[in-house]
Amino acid sequence: MGSIFALVSPGGSPGVTTAALALALSWPHHVIVAECDPGGGSVLAGTLGGYVPAGFALVEHAIEAGRNPAAAAADLATQLVPLDADKIRLVLPGLTDPRQAVGLAPAWPAVAATFAAQNCDVIADCGRLDAGQGQPLAVLAAASMVAVVLRPTLRQAWAARPRIEMLRQLLGSTRQVALLVTGPGRYPAKEMTSALGVPVIAVLPDDASSAAVLSDGEQRRRFASGDLMTAARRAGPMLRRHAASQVSARTGPQAPADETPVPVGVAPAIPPSARDAAGFGANR
């Protein structure tokens, strides 16, 4: 069985989606990026440059998960959009309109159960953690670890504090919670840890040009060897170790996951012609 890695932000668009994609593209085995952000998904218009999939996304999956959970869990991996040519990293596109989030609220437990039933890890981009309706709380609760993605600034740490308290109430403790620091800022990781009471699990550097490849589908040569992806390759094992230590603390030692390395994904597998046919990305 795989694990769920949930990523949330304290707001301010620090780079949750970018971090989810950077981690997925350097993950050592099959992985699904699930766009669970109640504010809407951005991978199709961003990384994939306007590619429109054949109609299967979070809403359709949620309906199927409510109707027939076993079939939804079994079919999920076959329905997803590949992020790399080898189809090792797949994405479940998110909502296209934030107004869908309220209607989706009752479905999150069923959706979380289908993620937990996958044979591969799931990186869930849960967007900004807020107090409103439609938050994917069931996904957070099912996660082996919840990473609060934030910029190294006092403003972000300030915004993260109540969110960490919300996670403590939801999960019963902050054992599964860690900070994933990303992008520009000067607030030291050590101070962040002591201010927020949870560890910094990894740091992704300020690398705007690599980030734009992931967030906006920009082209960049030597993206895979850039600072962001180099750090993401180091961050993934730290997240997995943290998750495994939490699982074994609850249930005893687990069999090691299949760690057969696979190459870092660089380019989306979506052919440019598909993007052009969809009428997007002409001005890329």
Ligand SMILES: Nc1ncnc2c1ncn2[C@@H]1O[C@H](COP(=O)(O)OP(=O)(O)OP(=O)(O)O)[C@@H](O)[C@H]1O
């Ligand atoms: N490590 C980084 N260094 C520099 N820029 C970054 C980094 N990570 C992300 N960015 C940039 O920050 C912006 C926001 O990134 P992203 O869309 O991933 O944030 P988000 O937290 O998912 O936002 P939202 O809550 O709106 O979904 C993008 O322009 C992206 O290229």
Ligand SMILES: [Mg+2]
């Ligand atoms: Mg996002």
